[in-house]
């Protein structure tokens with residue numbers, strides 16, 4: 001079978017290389033922090049952006065043709081499989097992620113959609129075997145079709161809810177069939193435009209019911225991977241229920257779902273929620289729900305989800321610090337939920353985009369590991385909280401302290417002195433000194 005892309009396999013050539021089609025920092029087999037980069041980073045290709053995204057925006061049609069020379073919808077879907085595995089193979093990406101409608105056309109009915117999926121899934125399976133690729137996670141697209149205009153798992157209409165459930169069931173079947181290590185729920189339409197027409201209580205109860213049914217079904221059918229919720233505050237709806245990690249954790253606990261779900265944290269969604277990427281990752285980690293990552297970045301000047309390939313090394317570093325502190329990925333990984341800009345429309349741009357994202361995260365991993373090995377940041381933090389290691393502090397932490405004992409202790413102090421500096425500027429300079437050591 002002839003190749004689709006006129007680009008060779010991308011190799012590691014080191015930081016001095018000027019070859020744009022080479023990795024400068026991502027060396028798959030290099031060991032960092034006790035594992036190879038490939039094992040630490042677990043890169044994934046997003047099927048929707050890379051194989052389906054045609055560069056449309058709200059003001060313009062596509063600039064990139066992703067029909068790969070075919071006319072018939074099913075033939076296009078088949079060619080897309082070939083393109084997907086060629087890209088992963090050439091970039092050395094081990095995983096991919098997909099929505100049901102990324103891989104096969106919806107047709108005119110649910111049964112036609114299922115039949116189309118049933119034709120494509122064996123082709124994907126064959127290619128996974130041939131190229132030794134794995135499925136990081138699958139999901140159902142419950143936001144694109146007009147039927148979901150008022151929500152899917154939170155729709156006011158039971159028929160729509162049932163349709164969404166049918167899509168989830170099929171997407172779970174496919175994820176299980178392909179040995180997927182995760183399954184994502186992202187609630188793009190699960191929210192509202194105005195409370196005037198919304199029964200928020202019922203909508204959230206129904207969403208929880210759908211999640212419970214899905215966990216039950218998938219576990220009964222042999223799914224061993226992780227379920228993820230992907231928080232996002234808004235866009236497309238004004239207010240989305242999965243606003244951020246803390247909101248989702250409260251939701252999961254209310255419905256007794258906290259043991260079943262972890263987070264899939266997307267960088268650009270964190271910033272839309274008014275948080276840093278690392279804040280969301282840290283919130284997931286300390287609540288025991290750190291799972292997987294959608295790697296991308298937004299733009300400081302644009303207030304929407306731009307899904308740009310991540311090249312900001314500070315962000316990648318703070319992200320990888322959180323990943324290392326969480327003990328690394330288990331079933332999760334770094335999925336590039338990223339797309340080249342509308343004006344970057346050549347085949348080569350696909351490869352250049354992935355190279356820049358993979359190199360940024362390779363740098364982030366290396367630097368994060370150095371920060372941990374250097375120890376100055378961790379030592380400072382340990383020292384800052386050391387008053388909780390003994391005396392009254394230990395009583396607080398051990399649960400021995402009461403309001404009375406604390407009051408008695410406080411009265412025994414003459415006055416509480418201004419304590420030590422938080423030394424933020426010093427700590428930031430430590431990061432820079434580690435980052436740019438040797439320059």
Ligand code: XLS
Pocket residue numbers: 099139184186188230232266294305337
């Ligand atoms: C959209 C989301 C979506 C999810 C999967 O903003 O990022 O792509 O990752 O449905």
Ligand code: CA
Pocket residue numbers: 230266294337
């Ligand atoms: Ca995402």
Ligand code: CA
Pocket residue numbers: 266268269305307337
């Ligand atoms: Ca996004």
